[in-house]
Amino acid sequence: MPEKLRISACVIVKNEERDIVSWLANAKAYADEMIVVDTGSTDKTRDLARRNGAKVFAIKWQDDFSKAKNYAIEQASGDWIAFLDADETFLQPELVREYLYRLEKDAAQLNVLMVPIINVDEDNQDAEQSRFLNVRLFRNHMGLCYRNPVHETLYAAGNQELCIREENHALHIRHTGYSSNRVHAKVMRNYRILQADIAANGEQEHHYRYLADCYYGFGKLEVALHYAMLAIKANLQAKGSASDMYDTAINCMEMLSYPIDEQLKMLTEARQRFPKKSSYQIKIGHCYFQQEKWTEAQKSLLSALEELSAGQVGNGDEYTGNEDKALLWQDLGQLYYRQHDIEGAGKCLNEARKLLPLDEGILTLFMQLIQDRSLSEQCGTMLEYFCQTTEQRNYLQQWLERHGYLQHYEMMSGNKDEIYAIAQREELMDLYKILEGKAVNNLSESCRILIVLAAQPENLLQAKQIIALKKMLPAELAAIWSCWERQENVPAERYSDFKLLGNYILEWGTNAQIADYCQLAGDFTPEECLEWAGLLQAQRKNDLAWQFYSAVPADSPAVNFDFWLQAGICQYEMDSYEVAAECFARAASLGCSGELEAYQAWNERRLKPHG
Missing domain, CATH: 3.90.550.10 (Spore Coat Polysaccharide Biosynthesis Protein SpsA; Chain A)
Incomplete structure (x- = not known):
């Protein structure tokens, strides 16, 4: 018994x-x-x-x-x-x-x-x-x-x-x-004991993994990476958690912004040693995603998904945590979204949200999926999806403000931005004091307030506020702002200033403001037109980006493989699949890449119903 x-x-x-x-x-x-x-x-x-x-x-x-x-x-x-x-x-x-x-x-x-x-x-x-x-x-x-x-x-x-x-x-x-409030004390205790042992007996192989853990806990990532690499090469391996040092090394390399190819090399080595740990396959797919190798990314992510679907939750050297699983769904969602598979992207978003209710990448995908809805519908859906607790609501409001969704922030929080609210109340002296103390050395803050004010219905107060704020801009940017006000072309030699102010308008401006600003483009070089088109494309302003692709002369050296690839992607995102196919074909005649192959395959699938 x-x-x-x-x-x-x-x-x-x-x-x-x-x-x-x-x-x-x-x-x-x-x-x-x-x-x-x-x-x-x-x-x-x-x-x-x-x-x-x-x-x-x-x-x-x-x-x-x-x-x-x-x-x-x-x-x-x-x-x-x-x-x-x-x-x-x-x-x-x-x-x-x-x-x-x-x-x-x-x-x-x-x-x-x-x-x-x-x-x-x-x-x-x-x-x-x-x-x-x-x-x-x-x-x-x-x-x-x-x-x-x-x-x-x-x-x-x-x-x-x-x-x-x-x-x-x-x-x-x-x-x-x-736990968050315990870990530092534990790391400090372990480090002190380790150092005493090293002082008495010298640094040995069995110390490496524990030193890596301590330095990682201290945030000393370069030192943690050093000891993690030593632990990986050492003969001694911890039974049941031998992959820990690969995890530490990979995390350090990511946070230290090591080149993606170096991260891929480490991940591939880890995957070979621990083939049942799907988190490595997920991160390999994420690296391909960052390199815009869409086909390789999707293949790696789907392979990891198949592994996870087939087995139970692993432990130690077979463990894949919720953060990595959420990353898998997040990247897959972005890939489906690029392929115009909105339903598939939505399903991925829901799976990611179950694992991590609030995450930068998940929120970004969510905003992309609901961008065509009204402001009130977007805010209502956000509350339903992400705000189960006060803590979650506060996080979401901070994220909205940080990423420039001011109208969403104001509707959800009931608070307007302090500086903007003061400007609206005509308290110009208070506005000057805040901006002089806070924003004179913060160009983005000054530009943000200017752009937000300029979007409001015109009145005398607004004009005075804009004039006052313009005086705080560097002379070069103030001149570009004046061109925008007068709707005059920006001189060709002022492209760098045009781009600098334009970046702020892309971040904070309305669609109408961005379209008006693009009309200022002067006789810029083909390379400058392509750079600005790329910035517009990154903000999904594809119709405006196409205007700048079209402005590049056909005989320009800038009309190369990358030109036709990006032009094709632009047309693909505009649902102009036939024009996209022609662009991709021209790109293929000049070179090849995994990104081109992926977009050609996606575009062909979209063309079939139209054939």
Whole structure:
């Protein structure tokens, strides 16, 4: 019977009054005894442990987790030991005893069990951060003990090989130690112990992965990348989480803006070593997406989707987190949107939203999909989709303001932009004070207010405000603004100034303002026309962009492969598939690329109903 099996639940603690009661309540569901080894608590930890039925022992902390854990093992009398941290609890503690009883009957040779540990952020609604396998259950055999002062590891006497089972689908443990408000203290503690060990014994291979973790936690990404690469090359690999160092290296390279080709090389190597970890395939697809290699991106992403659809949630070296899954759906949605598959893009958006309710890329895709609706419909849909909590609503409002959706921001928040509101109230002196103190050195802020004011119905106050604000612009931009007011062509030699102000108009202006501004273009060079067309195209102002493509003389050297490719994409986005086909054909006669092949394939599918 399972009751005959004795289980000892062990934990080492120091000032754990926050967690110890829930740990003990969890342990009571499966353990015959609870061993609490205190290493110097000054809070109520020991008293709470005793009152809740634990055997409490006190030892002096020696900056060595292994020594403290080995002392706890010496106090345990059970057949099996469950050694969890104070911030860890089994999700289904009632299953532990039955599971170990089956091992006694069917796998008596096993002496160590690795179980799935789920890192969650208790400060973010228990959002899952990662999963990995680690030893938390083992037989109470003489000779089994921990080594290493930090990130301690279980060994058998005489370095005999442990008989380990990796359990991927049962006995999950919830771990809160990497929550937002806890992680820094934990990293600092581990780093201090590591440095003491290195000072005593020298830096060794087994230190690399833990140093990488610490420096990553400190935000010292170059140093973290250095140690992650050393750990990857080292002979020692952590069982069940060997891919961690690839994860760290890849994340560092991304945040440090390493060239995409270098990121792809690292991802490809990681994928070869850990072929069951779909997150690498997703990130490979994302790299192709960033390179605008649409066909390769879609192939990689669909391959990852097929892998994820076929299997259960993996752990450790097979784990793919929600952020990566959301990235998969986000990029697929963008690809479908480019192919004018609005239904497919919408389905991808919904899947991404389930995983990450609020994310920059998801919100960008969402705004693209609803751009043809009225302002009130857009805001209503946003509230329905993204604002389940006050925190989410606040995040969305900040995102709208940061990305220039001022009308959406005002409708959802009920607040107008401070500077704009002051201008509207005719409080010019207050406006001057704010702009002088805040925006004189912030060109974008001055231009933003000017552009927003210029879009309003004309009146005397508006004219005075614009005149006052123009004086704060650099002379070159003020001259271009005057051209815009008078609807005069900008001289050919002033293209750089035209482009600078134009970038702000593209960001903050209305469609009518952007169209009026494009009429100012003077006798610009073909290269300048193509550059401005590209900027318009990036803002999905394809009809205006086409005007500038059309302005380039046919015999210009600028009419090359890239010209015909971008012109074709412009026509494709305007649903002019026949003209797009002609442009793509001309591009194909001058060269080839994965992007061209992808757009040709998409365009051919769109042409079929018209054929």
